[in-house]
Amino acid sequence: MTAEETYRRNFLPLYPRLFNAAYALLANEDDAADIVQDTMVKLWNQRDMLSEVKSPTAFALTMLRNIAIDTLRNQKPTEQPEDNLVYHIPEEPDTETFIRHAINTLPDAQREVITLSAFGRLSGKEIAELTGLSADNVRQLLCRARRKLREIYSKHI
Numbered sequence: 791m792t793a794e795e796t797y798r799r800n801f802l803p804l805y806p807r808l809f810n811a812a813y814a815l816l817a818n819e820d821d822a823a824d825i826v827q828d829t830m831v832k833l834w835n836q837r838d839m840l841s842e843v844k845s846p847t848a849f850a851l852t853m854l855r856n857i858a859i860d861t862l863r864n865q866k867p868t869e870q871p872e873d874n875l876v877y878h879i880p881e882e883p884d885t886e887t888f889i890r891h892a893i894n895t896l897p898d899a900q901r902e903v904i905t906l907s908a909f910g911r912l913s914g915k916e917i918a919e920l921t922g923l924s925a926d927n928v929r930q931l932l933c934r935a936r937r938k939l940r941e942i943y944s945k946h947i
Contacts, residue, residue: 793837800846801833807847807912808854811920814910815858815902817890825861829854848919851912855920892942893935900935903928 791799808829812822832853833840843849889908893901902921906912914932918925 796841797837804850811851811910814905825858828857851920892939896935900931903931904935907932
């Protein structure tokens, strides 16, 4: 199989999954589309070595995550966050807004895995491959995040 065929067969079909993961990481459709496009271009540029990749999904997701992290680091924040920033949940938000605000109150690791799971629609195995965490650690973080979100929800209703 040629390098182009490998790219078309193994990596082009991953576009929707990559978009979901990018959207989960960035919470912005335009930024997610840009990150996925950058990932696909980078994969195309490396097409000669793609036949050696054992897990195309893990490879592409890892590349996407690294590009997203680089992009976030290079963006200049509009506001400097305070160390003791408290997230306030609006009184009567729509469901998605409420969930996003509640997720923002979680510790970083829990926030990342629950976002990838809920909004990125990634499996625990895919999250483990993407983040470098063990599958057990991902399950524990998801369990803790869900428990905390249930607690936040029960206090709010």
